[in-house]
Amino acid sequence: MRKRFTFVLSVVLAFTLVMAGCSGNNNSGSSEAGNGGGAGESAGATELSFWTFNELHQKYFEDMAARWNEKNPDKQIKLKGSTFPFEDSHSKLLVALQSGTGAPDLADIELSKFPNYLKGKPQLASLNDVLEPEFSHYVKSRADIYAKEGQYYGIDYHVGASVIYYNTEILGQAGINPDDIKTWADYEAAGKTVLEKTGKPMTTLEVADQWSFWPQVAQLEGPDDLLKVNGEVNLDSPDIIKVLEYQQSLIKQGIAVAAPGNIHHAEEYYGFMNQGGAASVWMPMWYMGRFIEYMPDLKGKIAIKPMPAWSEGAPRSAGMGGTGTVVTLQSKHQELAKEFLAFAKLSVDGNIQLWKQMGFDPPRTDVWDMPELKEANKFTDYFGDGIFNVLTEVKDEIEGVNIGEKTPEVFDAIDTQIVFRALVNNEDPAAVLKEIAAQLK
Numbered sequence: 001m002r003k004r005f006t007f008v009l010s011v012v013l014a015f016t017l018v019m020a021g022c023s024g025n026n027n028s029g030s031s032e033a034g035n036g037g038g039a040g041e042s043a044g045a046t047e048l049s050f051w052t053f054n055e056l057h058q059k060y061f062e063d064m065a066a067r068w069n070e071k072n073p074d075k076q077i078k079l080k081g082s083t084f085p086f087e088d089s090h091s092k093l094l095v096a097l098q099s100g101t102g103a104p105d106l107a108d109i110e111l112s113k114f115p116n117y118l119k120g121k122p123q124l125a126s127l128n129d130v131l132e133p134e135f136s137h138y139v140k141s142r143a144d145i146y147a148k149e150g151q152y153y154g155i156d157y158h159v160g161a162s163v164i165y166y167n168t169e170i171l172g173q174a175g176i177n178p179d180d181i182k183t184w185a186d187y188e189a190a191g192k193t194v195l196e197k198t199g200k201p202m203t204t205l206e207v208a209d210q211w212s213f214w215p216q217v218a219q220l221e222g223p224d225d226l227l228k229v230n231g232e233v234n235l236d237s238p239d240i241i242k243v244l245e246y247q248q249s250l251i252k253q254g255i256a257v258a259a260p261g262n263i264h265h266a267e268e269y270y271g272f273m274n275q276g277g278a279a280s281v282w283m284p285m286w287y288m289g290r291f292i293e294y295m296p297d298l299k300g301k302i303a304i305k306p307m308p309a310w311s312e313g314a315p316r317s318a319g320m321g322g323t324g325t326v327v328t329l330q331s332k333h334q335e336l337a338k339e340f341l342a343f344a345k346l347s348v349d350g351n352i353q354l355w356k357q358m359g360f361d362p363p364r365t366d367v368w369d370m371p372e373l374k375e376a377n378k379f380t381d382y383f384g385d386g387i388f389n390v391l392t393e394v395k396d397e398i399e400g401v402n403i404g405e406k407t408p409e410v411f412d413a414i415d416t417q418i419v420f421r422a423l424v425n426n427e428d429p430a431a432v433l434k435e436i437a438a439q440l441k
Contacts, residue, residue: 045069045076046333048340049104052081053089057108057157057323060357064344067353077340086110097123097328105331106341109154111322114146115403117153124153125327125334130342131155137366138346139319141400146324154324155345158360160284161317161391161398162215165291166303170279173198178280178305184216184246187308191255194279201257201278204269205247207420208262210411211283211320216243218318218399219310226414231404235418236437244422244429251423258424270294282307284320285361285391292382299382306394318399361391368392409440 048065052058058081065079082104084092090113096103097117109117117124131143131152139159146154166178174197176190191202206212218225220239228234250256257278261268264283273281274295283290291302306316325345327337344350351362352372359379367373368388374380379387413436421427 045078047078050081050106051104052108053086103328103330105337118148126151142363156322160320164282166280169301184308204259207258225402227402233440236434315397315399317394
């Protein structure tokens with residue numbers, strides 16, 4: 001990795017950014033599941049409580065508890081899962097940890113919230129003993145994202161690798177082979193041909209969210225991102241200015257258009273793309289589910305490829321979004337909770353299940369070419385059999401990002417000002433970025 005996930009620890013309590021889609025669909029309601037651990041659970045099972053903001057995460061852990069009990073008759077667990085609304089889940093956990101009472105054994109913490117839990121002395125158990133032995137076949141940046149001073153406190157559900165989704169039907173009409181697109185310069189040239197031959201734009205760009213801008217920034221080589229490693233705002237970096245200038249150039253040429261509905265999660269956007277509105281879009285791997293759910297007419301027409309690089313040999317992906325599962329220091333069963341967490345999210349079987357049950361690109365790279373990940377399912381039915389070939393190809397090129405105190409303000413500026421002003425109002429990208437950077441600094 002050329003860039004590490006880093007955290008600035010003086011994060012304000014009201015860290016309210018919600019990163020859309022980073023771990024599937026967030027549940028907006030609340031439920032107390034309290035389900036047993038499942039098959040084979042004995043009367044003397046140890047109860048472990050688990051808090052999350054995503055009902056699918058709770059179901060996943062309940063399934064893994066049943067699998068654990070089948071394999072560990074002498075260490076039976078009874079998992080009590082609870083799903084709360086996003087903000088409630090995080091604030092409830094933070095208050096419990098700060099007050100020293102009422103915290104669960106295990107909990108999910110979304111990436112943008114995680115720095116809140118690393119302030120001062122973290123009230124979370126170190127996971128080094130279960131994580132470090134796996135680093136030879138694990139995307140380490142997905143552990144670095146939840147680290148402080150050499151201690152790892154969270155384990156993620158996915159890599160969140162950014163990729164590009166090509167409409168092969170449109171590219172075929174233009175005589176373009178997506179495998180020939182190696183750099184963003186190649187992409188621009190292909191976009192000109194697509195526009196000339198089909199009258200359609202090569203891509204869409206978000207003008208009210210970060211999922212077009214941030215992946216291209218994260219691809220840049222070097223330790224800095226939207227924030228520098230030390231947490232300072234980096235929006236006025238010459239390289240980041242060039243990213244926004246590139247996107248504005250695509251818009252001016254008609255190679256790109258603003259996403260209908262302004263974002264890639266809008267109803268208008270899904271309808272536009274479902275009807276073959278544009279030839280491609282770059283988004284993280286977790287966006288696959290949006291195609292399946294909202295763009296059914298594109299089944300069999302979408303090829304997943306590495307993102308173009310800024311230059312030959314430069315990174316072709318970046319890790320986007322995430323949710324770390326933690327063990328709290330208040331747990332009376334910390335060692336058992338860590339063992340179970342490792343089983344659910346670090347083991348080979350756990351990572352296979354993360355794909356089968358959740359459709360996530362698992363952080364353990366040695367499962368990517370296993371036959372279990374090539375078995376037919378709704379994702380392979382839609383996209384074909386080569387999904388994990390792409391991940392294998394770019395596994396050493398998945399760039400990290402820097403998250404810090406200024407992250408919410410930076411994302412708010414991107415979502416409400418930067419990309420709209422540059423891509424819709426056609427303002428000078430350098431002037432916009434320098435103005436916003438000066439305000440935030």
